[in-house]
Amino acid sequence: MPNYKLIYFNMRARGEVARLLFTLAQVEFQDIRIEYPSEEWIKLKPTTPLGQLPVLEVDGQRLVQSKAIFKYLAREFVYGKSNWECAEIDGIMDTCEDFHTPITPILRSEGSEKAKLLQTYQEETLPQILNGLESLVPDGHNYFVGEKLTVADLSAYCDIELASIIAEIPINELLHKYPKLSAIRSHVESNDRIASWVKTRPKTYV
């Protein structure tokens, strides 16, 4: 097994899907957590390929971009059974990306500007993405793609949680009109390995 080193901030945000994939696959990895902001990050930043985290090191070779890392690990451990299933997974992960895009502007703004951006996020962005994701779950299925947990379910699980924190809407309330997404959430949480990870991981805001 290669030596895996995941370097990310001390948060879930754009790193947790990788940690869940290692956990599901029962593969050891170094979970390196950098405080943000910190002197350590200021020193580390120029040494990373894009000035960004996460970076995944595999036997010393580096990969960039969170979703590229998630898909790499998913392909190593478990992905779709066919090119078509992989593309369905990619479509779901790219839809989940829309949860992230408005977050930085919200966090960087203040006062009435922040309130306005937050309201748009709560009332327009989230329903649009959640409706889209709900429609991508096949009727009568427990997962987005195929008959088992994939990186698509893990991505939606992590990103919906992040969105609920940013939007200041409890997850149950956020998902109450989305029975299929609620069911996927329960399936992810009831996986023994995931449940144990969630219970013991460092507590962080996002």
Next chain:
Amino acid sequence: MPNYKLIYFNMRARGEVARLLFTLAQVEFQDIRIEYPSEEWIKLKPTTPLGQLPVLEVDGQRLVQSKAIFKYLAREFVYGKSNWECAEIDGIMDTCEDFHTPITPILRSEGSEKAKLLQTYQEETLPQILNGLESLVPDGHNYFVGEKLTVADLSAYCDIELASIIAEIPINELLHKYPKLSAIRSHVESNDRIASWVKTRPKTYV
């Protein structure tokens, strides 16, 4: 060969990489172009899975999200030679995505707000992405990944062109500090099939 139908607006923007992949692979496809805005799009929108285009139909089954579509086609025709190469390609495509994120706010704003957003795009966003992409081209190589044209090169080719149009900076000027990216651009353009497609495709703004 399956029946491929690419449904997208009458623009290059988020559809052209798929068209270039079909062109490179010499695979027939229906290049369905919807005018935007139009009555036709208003009618079509609620019938699409996410209310968005592009949609790729393969023998009547539908895939969503531009990058998921590009990667699906790339996997059908040509992708990386290994999981590692695929992840390098994904990392480059996700970095190219950063060209797109600020565009909608720029197009939707007006007056001094638009000028401010455009200035940030020109002076901060573009140099940051271009520096990142340049650093991801291995020294002495003609392509981002491996020894031949991949969907990573096509994505960078299309997205850099889009960025230059939005930023109102000619491509040569935009790339003059980035010799590796300029070289990749030349390699893409000098491919016979791509050159012929570019010459004969419908002329659109983006």
